[in-house]
Amino acid sequence: MPAATEPAPHDPPRGQADRPLDADARRIAFVGNPNVGKTTLFNKLAGLRAQTSNFPGTTQEARLALDRTGTLPPGSRFIDLPGTYSLTLDTGEARVTRGTLDGSTAPRGEQVEAPSAVCVVLDACDLPRGFLLLGEVLRTRLPMVVAINMVDSARRRGIRGDEEELARRLGCEVVVCSGRSGEGVEALRAALGRARIPIDGPRGSQEALEQWADELAIDIFAAPESDARQSLTDRFDRAFTHPLSGLTIFAAVMTLLFWSIFKLATYPMDWIDGAFGWLAGAVGGALGDGLISQLLADGIIAGVGATAVFLPQIVLLFLLIALIEDTGYLARAAFVMDRVMRPFGLNGHAFVPLLSSHACALPGIMACRGIPDRRDRLAAILVAPFMSCTARIPVYVLLVSLLFPGRPGVQALAFTGCYAIGAIAGLLSSLVIRRTILRGRSRPMLLELPEYRPPQLGKSIRLALERGMVFLKKAGTVILAISIVLWWLGSFPQGSDAPSPDAPTTQTAPAETLAQDAPTDSDDIAPAPATYLERLGSIAQPIFAPLGYDRQLTVGVLASFAAREVFVTTMAVTVLGDEDADIADEGVLRALSSADRADGSPLFDTPTTWSLLVYFILAMQCLPTLAVTAREAGGVRWAFVQLGWMSGLAWVLAAVTYQSLSLIGAS
């Protein structure tokens, strides 16, 4: 194949094709089906300078990059849009792609206007698959270049495409390239600088578009017949989708994944923890004992540090998931899970949204738009927040570390168990939902199974680092703000007659008393709380007393409704707020593990810690998730159903856990 093919001369529609585009900086949108190597190609063009940006009001993301090679006019930008099979589908990916091309939306930071050119990326091994989308983009009448990607792979497999004929039929440049090897990438960049409006697209109905795509496929594409003989891919597929071996492999992969996260992330976590501890000590030492010093050391540094310490685990989680997805295994795992999920009223289409919910429930719930059946979709939306998101990781790490100190193997197992409990609770909840408010059977699953291939480390690392940056930004903004507010609530009013936060108070009655007479009558025993935070905790504490939570833990649970990870921050600020030396010398995690209640008993005794773990696995502790549920499910009532069911279940099971362990004398 030649590196680039010039189009045959054609009549430029409406006289726009001859309009010179070099005068202005270009905004070039990249469009393509999933699994066509679009992002790899984009990375090759953009280098290491891409940034991730979401579309307003959605969790759909685009990647943005400036061209700095000088090939394109200064200020020219690339926009990598999400992969979609068609512009007309009712999915988030299709909506933002459609909106970007018609100029009605744009990623944050970008001007809301139609791009000056579109690069349609096709898979050289499977050109016909992209022709529907190609025809739809043609209808937009935007300047266009077609990139036939992964041409090296197509050559190896003896697949041929007539790109000259394609260029002639479309009236735009067609470039063959490989994002992996870099072949043709500079030719593509140059072609994008010459992008021109192609021929008028296929008009009429969807059938007319399909017929156009079919005819194009017949005329320009040829591939050898599929070999009916058994191949290595068949053997892998059989092993990965087999009822027994498939499930065993899936369980092993997930356990290895979480073990790796725990084992490998330990060292950078210690460094970050130590660095924040040192910083808090240094600031405290330099500024002396004053309000500003307390704000910086106890509020900002301790609060942000307590969350930022989990950055290595989050980056590692995304890295490993990206690597696994890149191999092609994840789609097979979806079918393994389809078999598991279908009896519970969910299907395999929900697997990827639910897996995404392990990163964050928001994109997971948004991804549910891709589930064709309404009842299947609603069921998946309602149970998605049961999946353990990254916001829970700091809480899990803290509580699991407290339960099994110095035993990384057991910690990894417990960590996997947390994820398993969340997933099982989600499945059982779906079963209840499908037998009550959403009766009916789920739709059968249909999914493309990508080719097995070695993962691309560079691409995965880039993705993981971008996700890490998003997390850091959150730590630097939302968490920072919450840390300051919590510090203020925990430190004021000052100079009153009320006792200090460390004054002995008895927030919870002994376990044996609680088992019989919850809630506690703590306020009859304890003096009036000193700070606003303690007052809030006092009001709500009786509700959580059967779960074993004292005033401080109640405050942590309440504060974490804004964002789950805030629980750790809250504990760091409220429990360790007056213990600069501990933060500096021992680190936040270790200092928390030795914290006591006002009555001198351990704050995190065994029944309470287990109870907290159960509560945080199951409870709906995320305001943004409720907002997205209301929007995606089509009504606030669904958000209330989600909140009531999840938090009610969490309260009951956490109470059962605490009371049971207290009864058998666990300490």
Added chain:
Amino acid sequence: MPQSETRVSTNDQPARDAASPPAGRRLTTLARGHSAYFVGVEGDPADAASLRALGLRPNCKIVVRRLGEPSIIEVGGCCCGSGRRLGIARPLADRVLVADAPLSADRCDPA
């Protein structure tokens, strides 16, 4: 484009006349490793649209790679792509109709 590639068929049966398209039979009646030509899908039109969005259109040759839950088919050859694999849950695979020979001679398998 080498025309010989588009004309080659590994199917055991010769292409039928376009005027009398073969009756479809169920995908799940094929044995593993056997091939056939996609005809359509019974039942919900949304399933047909989903298959179309994934590139499976009438006359595409498919090879059964796995039967059961899930069924795995390979769509490939000629103008239908090359070796793209689709996983299909058993309830849907039961409703997919295939033919032993191409439906017409003017598509992928010109006679």
